[in-house]
Amino acid sequence: MELKKTGEDIIKSALRYGADEAEAVIENAKEFSVNVRKGEVETLQKSVSKGLGLRVYLNKALGFSYTSDLSPESLDETVKRTVDLAKITESKPWQGLPDFGPQPLTDLDLYDAEIAAVPDEKKIAMAREVERIAMAQDKRITNSEGGSFNNSEREAGLFNSRGISYVLKETSCGFNTYVIAGEGDNMQGGGWSSNKRFFKELAPVEDVARRAAQRAVEMLGAKPVETKKVPVIFDRYATSGFWMGILFALDGDEVFRKTTFMTEMLDKPIASPLITVYDDPTRPRFVGSVPFDGEGNVTRRVTLIDKGVLKTFYYDSQTARKAGVKVHTMARSYGYKGGASAGFLCVTVENGKDDPAALFKDVKEGLLVTGMRGSGTDSTTGSFSVGCSGFWIVDGAKAFPVDGVTLGGTTLEILNGIDKVANDLDMRGSLNSPSFRVAEITVGGKKA
Amino acid sequence: MDIFETHRLIGRRGFLKKGMQTGALVVSYPIWKHFGDQEAVRERKMLSTMDPVESAGLDKDILRKLLEACLSRGGDFAEAYYERTVLNRLSLDEEKITTAMRGLEMGVGFRVIQGEKTGYAFSDDLDFARLKEAAEPAALIASGTVKQKPAAFTPLSPPSYYLVKVSPDTIASKEKAALLIKANAVARAHDKRITQVGVHFSDYNKKILIANSEGLYVEDSQTLSRFGVNCAALEGMQRSMGYESKAGSYGFEHYNLALAEDYARQAAEMAIRLLPAEDAPAGEFPIVIAPGHGGIFFHEAIGHSLEGDGIRKKTSAFWDKLGQPIASPVVTLADDGTYKGSWGAVNVDDEGCVGKNTILIDKGICAAFIQDKLNAGLMKMKQTGNGRRQSYQFYPIPRMTNTYLHAGESKPEDIVKSVDKGLFIGKIGGGNVSPTTGRFVFSVTEGYMIEGGKVTKPLKGIMLMGSGQEVLKNISMAGDDLLIIGGGGCGKDGQSKPVGFGNPTLKVDKITIGGKKA
Numbered sequence: 001m002e003l004k005k006t007g008e009d010i011i012k013s014a015l016r017y018g019a020d021e022a023e024a025v026i027e028n029a030k031e032f033s034v035n036v037r038k039g040e041v042e043t044l045q046k047s048v049s050k051g052l053g054l055r056v057y058l059n060k061a062l063g064f065s066y067t068s069d070l071s072p073e074s075l076d077e078t079v080k081r082t083v084d085l086a087k088i089t090e091s092k093p094w095q096g097l098p099d100f101g102p103q104p105l106t107d108l109d110l111y112d113a114e115i116a117a118v119p120d121e122k123k124i125a126m127a128r129e130v131e132r133i134a135m136a137q138d139k140r141i142t143n144s145e146g147g148s149f150n151n152s153e154r155e156a157g158l159f160n161s162r163g164i165s166y167v168l169k170e171t172s173c174g175f176n177t178y179v180i181a182g183e184g185d186n187m188q189g190g191g192w193s194s195n196k197r198f199f200k201e202l203a204p205v206e207d208v209a210r211r212a213a214q215r216a217v218e219m220l221g222a223k224p225v226e227t228k229k230v231p232v233i234f235d236r237y238a239t240s241g242f243w244m245g246i247l248f249a250l251d252g253d254e255v256f257r258k259t260t261f262m263t264e265m266l267d268k269p270i271a272s273p274l275i276t277v278y279d280d281p282t283r284p285r286f287v288g289s290v291p292f293d294g295e296g297n298v299t300r301r302v303t304l305i306d307k308g309v310l311k312t313f314y315y316d317s318q319t320a321r322k323a324g325v326k327v328h329t330m331a332r333s334y335g336y337k338g339g340a341s342a343g344f345l346c347v348t349v350e351n352g353k354d355d356p357a358a359l360f361k362d363v364k365e366g367l368l369v370t371g372m373r374g375s376g377t378d379s380t381t382g383s384f385s386v387g388c389s390g391f392w393i394v395d396g397a398k399a400f401p402v403d404g405v406t407l408g409g410t411t412l413e414i415l416n417g418i419d420k421v422a423n424d425l426d427m428r429g430s431l432n433s434p435s436f437r438v439a440e441i442t443v444g445g446k447k448a
Numbered sequence: 449m450d451i452f453e454t455h456r457l458i459g460r461r462g463f464l465k466k467g468m469q470t471g472a473l474v475v476s477y478p479i480w481k482h483f484g485d486q487e488a489v490r491e492r493k494m495l496s497t498m499d500p501v502e503s504a505g506l507d508k509d510i511l512r513k514l515l516e517a518c519l520s521r522g523g524d525f526a527e528a529y530y531e532r533t534v535l536n537r538l539s540l541d542e543e544k545i546t547t548a549m550r551g552l553e554m555g556v557g558f559r560v561i562q563g564e565k566t567g568y569a570f571s572d573d574l575d576f577a578r579l580k581e582a583a584e585p586a587a588l589i590a591s592g593t594v595k596q597k598p599a600a601f602t603p604l605s606p607p608s609y610y611l612v613k614v615s616p617d618t619i620a621s622k623e624k625a626a627l628l629i630k631a632n633a634v635a636r637a638h639d640k641r642i643t644q645v646g647v648h649f650s651d652y653n654k655k656i657l658i659a660n661s662e663g664l665y666v667e668d669s670q671t672l673s674r675f676g677v678n679c680a681a682l683e684g685m686q687r688s689m690g691y692e693s694k695a696g697s698y699g700f701e702h703y704n705l706a707l708a709e710d711y712a713r714q715a716a717e718m719a720i721r722l723l724p725a726e727d728a729p730a731g732e733f734p735i736v737i738a739p740g741h742g743g744i745f746f747h748e749a750i751g752h753s754l755e756g757d758g759i760r761k762k763t764s765a766f767w768d769k770l771g772q773p774i775a776s777p778v779v780t781l782a783d784d785g786t787y788k789g790s791w792g793a794v795n796v797d798d799e800g801c802v803g804k805n806t807i808l809i810d811k812g813i814c815a816a817f818i819q820d821k822l823n824a825g826l827m828k829m830k831q832t833g834n835g836r837r838q839s840y841q842f843y844p845i846p847r848m849t850n851t852y853l854h855a856g857e858s859k860p861e862d863i864v865k866s867v868d869k870g871l872f873i874g875k876i877g878g879g880n881v882s883p884t885t886g887r888f889v890f891s892v893t894e895g896y897m898i899e900g901g902k903v904t905k906p907l908k909g910i911m912l913m914g915s916g917q918e919v920l921k922n923i924s925m926a927g928d929d930l931l932i933i934g935g936g937g938c939g940k941d942g943q944s945k946p947v948g949f950g951n952p953t954l955k956v957d958k959i960t961i962g963g964k965k966a
Contacts, residue, residue, distance in 0.1 A: 068552065089546055224960065385963060
């Protein structure tokens with residue numbers, strides 16, 4: 001199937017069936033994955049899949065369909081049905097395609113032409129190796145969920161009746177392992193992974209294995225602590241959930257509806273002046289990069305929080321039109337079945353000035369968070385509450401592992417309470433942050 | 449393993465994110481066989497493209513040939529899973545019907561097992577040559593020559609646990625829209641402080657066919673429907689959310705305007721009740737959990753740890769606990785795929801095992817595990833009808849259906865009275881658990897203080913935290929008011945699946961609350 005031709009034909013067909021505007025998303029994906037457990041292949045999966053998502057507007061009313069059946073008869077039926085769906089819904093003046101048309105795209109170098117030549121045996125060997133090395137790291141490692149390798153090659157097309165006709169070819173690959181230390185009531189799991197666009201850029205197997213093992217073993221004997229207010233250090237690898245909760249609260253449409261606690265905060269300080277956050281999906285070869293967003297807007301770097309001051313909310317073209325704001329719109333794509341709506345693309349919290357060790361200095365008693373269960377932020381009320389694990393800090397050093405404690409407060413208090421930011425940023429995915437310290441948070445545990 | 453979390457990632461607008469958990473519905477019914485009237489006949493004609501197995505050309509001969517291809521490298525077992533799913537969704541937002549959606553997914557998945565190894569492949573192209581090609585990589589999990597031929601098919605006719613007279617897929621959108629419009633009007637009229645109302649109706653219509661090399665041949669037609677109302681309230685700087693939904697393997701005859709009105713009022717009332725909510729305390733407290741919604745807690749905190757894969761691999765803390773006391777004698781926990789009309793009901797699971805009602809914990813004693821074919825076989829245990837998969841793109845794994853705690857004998861009001869200072873947990877929004885340590889967290893979307901045996905002020909920012917093992921031992925009272933509900937999806941190994949859950953009013957003697965006040 002020629003993606004470009006299919007996509008452009010569908011748009012023409014939608015207009016022929018009476019749509020005023022139309023947008024099609026077509027995906028073609030080839031995937032491979034293998035899980036090895038205790039040295040043996042446990043599952044091996046290979047697949048090819050495809051699908052179409054179609055949005056049409058009729059008098060600014062929306063119809064949406066998706067189908068995995070891309071035969072000509074099915075496509076014709078889908079287009080016809082989708083136009084019919086737009087007759088059921090009611091119009092809203094802000095609905096419709098974005099105002100922008102086609103723009104020049106930058107090649108972000110997201111396609112690894114060599115990965116197709118990597119033999120399955122090599123991938124299986126990596127999955128086996130990462131598990132084997134992780135299990136051999138420490139006598140206390142008793143069990144394993146296995147090692148795995150996966151890679152995919154994806155072709156994604158975005159087409160609309162304003163002339164947008166983009167096709168993105170991208171690859172991704174990764175491997176990981178998850179091992180278990182201890183026995184009986186004292187078991188702890190730990191995992192690590194490496195995910196890249198290019199096979200050659202994957203981390204050494206030994207590094208991933210060692211980290212996974214360390215993360216399991218160091219948590220053995222973790223216990224809750226008593227409820228108290230202490231300084232809390234967030235490890236860089238435990239923060240993506242934290243930031244995700246904050247980004248959800250920056251949804252421009254929620255602001256318009258006044259359903260987020262961030263509603264009144266534009267151009268006001270929401271965080272410590274040490275905090276600068278931007279969304280930038282344009283780094284070449286990077287796993288979190290994408291040349292155009294879910295609506296076909298060419299991506300660029302946007303500052304979200306500048307030295308603690310909130311600079312923008314997230315809008316897609318429709319919510320921006322509705323709220324009457326002129327901003328660079330960012331729509332996150334949820335695949336052909338999910339459509340696209342305002343959301344973060346690739347967010348980075350800027351490095352601070354402090355050496356990671358400086359965060360521990362002068363902490364008499366405190367908590368280092370290395371695992372968070374959830375994001376903590378309630379985007380409606382702004383209250384913050386999350387379960388976490390990590391280490392108790394005594395006199396500036398890790399004393400013992402902690403699990404089963406909660407952090408409580410409000411998101412704004414926590415953001416404003418950040419008093420140190422480390423310079424240890426490690427770009428791994430679509431949400432990246434250095435470690436940081438908050439002067440004081442209520443850690444909930446056993447009876448005080 | 450985070451129930452509802454997947455929905456958040458599906459990432460509709462924030463307002464819709466909460467409570468309105470969309471997506472991940474699935475399952476239920478021989479639609480075309482159960483209509484009598486003219487209307488239905490017309491609808492059935494319209495649906496003729498819905499009768500896919502025959503039109504897809506997947507007759508028994510072709511299936512046998514495909515299974516032969518699967519076994520060509522000497523696999524022990526082969527299975528073909530055909531699926532055709534139609535999803536309809538209608539939603540109202542900001543006073544208008546804004547979304548009408550229809551989705552179609554179809555394809556065939558091939559699974560080959562040899563020993564502990566599974567090979568899996570799928571195709572969404574139903575041409576025989578393409579299907580045969582797709583079966584090849586699955587066959588390659590074995591590496592020898594043909595050991596056996598597929599057995600002759602014996603068709604299986606499972607009992608029905610779905611309550612579907614009128615398929616929602618045959619209902620005109622206008623009729624569904626009337627429910628949404630009614631609910632919106634009622635919720636908005638309920639109180640001036642209600643500022644946003646969202647309403648949706650979704651139905652999932654799935655037809656499956658499973659054929660395997662042991663001679664199993666079974667078809668099932670599964671329908672799930674869901675009607676939900678979300679409200680946001682605002683007063684000064686105070687914000688709150690309320691929601692209510694009805695969800696199950698229900699036909700459209702289970703929905704009407706009076707029900708829409710009732711659910712809208714409940715959702716609005718919840719938001720209004722929570723407007724003056726204060727910060728929750730932190731520390732250890734006794735809690736009382738309201739019937740129904742607390743079931744998510746047992747799903748996450750205990751259910752996942754009893755799934756056969758973790759048990760067999762000894763990665764679950766319960767792997768060696770069969771026959772041993774793991775909970776207070778008040779606790780009898782069931783996983784029940786046979787609960788009629790429920791969100792997690794299965795006539796057959798996704799590998800053709802008929803739905804079952806399994807007692808997992810019997811008066812505190814660990815009595816059974818949640819099993820699929822692979823793990824039950826390797827452990828020499830019985831299948832429990834819990835081999836489930838999100839779609840043809842996934843191989844089945846042990847998953848819960850409806851997990852609920854049996855009723856006890858206490859009166860709900862006596863349970864609340866027994867608490868001097870603690871929390872009353874109304875609704876739980878979501879949570880997750882580490883199956884290795886059994887540690888969980890849940891965020892509570894509706895909670896109150898209990899003071900002197902009475903439910904008093906509303907609270908916000910409540911987080912429940914602990915380990916499944918501890919909580920099981922700390923349940924001291926169970927009410928006589930069991931309620932089983934549905935509507936959510938559970939995520940595991942990247943697969944989302946609809947699950948139901950339930951509980952009677954319960955007392956947990958102590959649990960860690962993460963809140964703001966130290």
